Amino acid sequence: METQPLPSNEQDVRQWAMILHLSQLAGFLVPLAGLVVPIILWQLKKNELPPLDAHGKVIVNWIISAVIYGVAGIVLMFVLIGIPLLIVLCLLCLIYPIIGGLKANNGELWVYPLSITFLK
Numbered sequence: 001m002e003t004q005p006l007p008s009n010e011q012d013v014r015q016w017a018m019i020l021h022l023s024q025l026a027g028f029l030v031p032l033a034g035l036v037v038p039i040i041l042w043q044l045k046k047n048e049l050p051p052l053d054a055h056g057k058v059i060v061n062w063i064i065s066a067v068i069y070g071v072a073g074i075v076l077m078f079v080l081i082g083i084p085l086l087i088v089l090c091l092l093c094l095i096y097p098i099i100g101g102l103k104a105n106n107g108e109l110w111v112y113p114l115s116i117t118f119l120k
Contacts, residue, residue, distance in 0.1 A: 009049070010107070014104060016045050016052055017051075017052055017105070020042060020055050020059060021038075021100035023038045024059065024062075025094070035067075038056070039063070055109060059100070060119055061111075061115045061118050062115045066089060069085070
């Protein structure tokens with residue numbers, strides 16, 4: 001069974017959505033880049049590729065949620081429970097963008113679990 005080639009626009013949306021999700025991983029190389037780069041890419045491309053807007057909102061919701069969870073984890077470090085919570089958060093910040101990028105490349109919108117919905 002042959003697969004039909006995707007229209008150029010659909011292929012661009014999938015590629016940029018994947019890049020948008022994976023750009024969060026830049027924060028592991030350059031501090032704060034994982035927070036800033038996805039938002040900048042989303043703002044630059046959302047008008048050109050409207051389906052990308054939904055991916056950007058999902059990512060921003062996760063970024064805001066992760067920052068809130070990180071602050072809570074830092075506060076809870078004083079009672080020692082924060083240390084394992086921050087370790088889990090770091091793992092989720094590594095795993096979720098990869099899953100989101102793979103799903104976006106398949107044309108799916110994946111809402112990150114544990115993400116608080118700020119933008120709809």
